[in-house]
Amino acid sequence: xxxxxxxxxxxxxxxxxxxxxxxxxxxxxxxxxxxxxxxxxxxxxxxxxxxxxxxxxxxxxxxxx
Numbered sequence: 557x558x559x560x561x562x563x564x565x566x567x568x569x570x571x572x573x574x575x576x577x578x579x580x581x582x583x584x585x586x587x588x589x590x591x592x593x594x595x596x597x598x599x600x601x602x603x604x605x606x607x608x609x610x611x612x613x614x615x616x617x618x619x620x621x
Contacts, residue, residue, distance in 0.1 A: 561607045563614065566598070569606070570614050573597040583619055591615065 560566060573594055574580055582590035598611045 557605060559607055560602050560605045561610060563610060566602075566606050566610050567614050567618075569598050569601045570594075570611065570618055573601065574615070574618055580619060591619070594619075 576594070576597075579590045579594055583594070594615055595608070595611055598606055598615070599608070
C-alpha cells in the first residue's frame with residue numbers, strides 16, 4: 557500500500573471534507589473531537605493512505621487560516 561504524501565491531493569480532499577460547516581464550526585469553538593472527525597473523514601476518503609501528519613498539518617492550517 558502506497559502512502560499518499562502529495563500535498564496537493566491531500567489538500568483537495570481536506571477542502572472537500574472541510575465543507576462540513578458544522579464540524580468546522582465545532583472545531584473553531586474549541587471542540588477537538590470535531591478535528592479528529594475531519595481527519596477521520598480524510599483518511600476514509602483516501603482509504604487510509606493519506607500521510608496522517610500531512611493531513612493534520614494541512615487541516616489545521618486551513619481551519620485556522
